[in-house]
Amino acid sequence: MPPIASQQLDSIHAMLGAGQRSLRLESHSLILWGMSFGGLALVSNHLLTADQIPDAATRAMAWLGLMSLLLGAVSLLDWQLTRRAKLARDELWSFIHRQVLKVWWLLLSAGVLGTFATFFFGGAYLVFPLWLVLVGLGLYVHGLFSEQTVEWVGGLLIALGVCSVLFRLDAQSLQYLAAAAFGLGMPLLALLQGQRHATSTPFWLRGAKLLLWLGVVLVPPLLAQRLADAQQPAAAPLQT
Template sequence: MSTPARQLNAIHAMLSAGHRNLRIERHTLMLGGIPAGLLFVLSESILTSAQLPDLTQRASAWLALLAAVLTTIATVDWFWTRKIKATRDEAWSFIHRQVLKIWWLMMGLAALTTFAMFFYGGAYMVCAVWLVFLGISLYVHGLFSEELLEWAGIMTLLIGIASLFAKLPYETMRWLAAAVFGLGLPLLAFMLDRGQHRPLPVRLLQISGWLTAVLIVPIWLEHQAHNYQLPEYPALPLADYLAKAPAGETVIALPAGTSIPVEIDISGDIFSSGNKPTVLPLKLDQSVELLVRDGQLTGDVRFPGENWQQSRQVHLISIPWIKAELTPERGPLVRSSLIVQLRSK
């Protein structure tokens, strides 16, 4: 390469470094990733409905825990970063501090969204919400610093959105979120190249390795953990099961037309169900078979002649609309729609 060409390349590299003059510290990614990953892993074991039956108390406890964790991490990261920059005799630019605030603002919004889901529904999406906010944070920081952060931010966004479109089981999404935070961010910290421009094939190789660690491996491990064979022996009629109540695993057949009462506890300042819950009588439109283990439903279900649908799979139960009416013929009336969908559309 001629001397002028080398000089032009050096000037280009200098200009690129000037455009991307921010450097995220490795400890920032590790502090933001490992504790969050552990929280996702432990989320089904701590502050559960069995431990805190009251919804408001449970939501407040989770909000307090998230606020304490995020505040502690942000404080430690702030002082640690300032100390490291002072040791290296580097200036901590105004833009860098503002971008870091955006990062923690996104995490705070994710925590508040989690709190709101306790009261307004949508808990199935909580893992995707955290991934989307994390993706935005990484992408914004990457715009001013490392190209790799941009790529990782976009991939994290896509993982969060795609998991909803694919209707992945909540447990799968939980492990994905744990992997992205707990493994992906520390791995990203070691992959940073301090703002150097890399050819496209190199970036593709880097992001492919990162996706393998945070996406493919966790999904494969989670699939293997639940890849157990459900029983295929003939189903026992419901009447026979109620008469014998055998121990162990039993497949029970519920024929079409079976009445399934749904007991609803109604409270508030308008309606009351009295001393007894309101019963909504439902009837099966078609036969189903259920798996019972030692007298307890496992949640696994199948239609006769079809494969088992494991309890971890997504089943749609929704109330798309509810409407109050007052007519001369029927008087005050509340109408609604209930959708229960077992098969994936």
């Protein structure tokens, strides 16, 4: 095949790839949402506790207000920063981007309502796995139209949420896992994103990024849990 024809085919393939993955997931979005989710997960057992608010219904309303206020503020800030970034690049809000944002907000709303429902119907153990799965779904949907690394990380978050229930991790381990997955994993994903279109990223490089991401997400919770176990007093010997 002549070199000119080969270059034209490569250009056509690049244009097709750009059309299929036209969405850009902004780095500031991952950092904002990750730090918000991770911070809230890390301090959740110190905020609005049963000792502070004994009545379950009042505590549920307080948590509903806190989550709504936090997510609403982060959503507004993310919207403004994304709008500013698009204006700087002279881009318009695409139809796909608007629909993906609707799915993202729908998933967050489901997480808020699911957390609220646990105060009345039980199942508080599933709150952190639920959020891992919902945020993973949101990233997976984003990744379908942007970079494959985002898509794969979304799938890993879903797997972490499901496996944490299957392996029956204790509540503290779930808290550490969620805090690390959100607070460390999502900002790290912002750094690991390569070029705009993942088709230019070799498979082995994407695999290495995922292994690095898993290491950063899994090692801190394991170390924190081991440190917490080491601080537990040793069991007294049985008296015979």
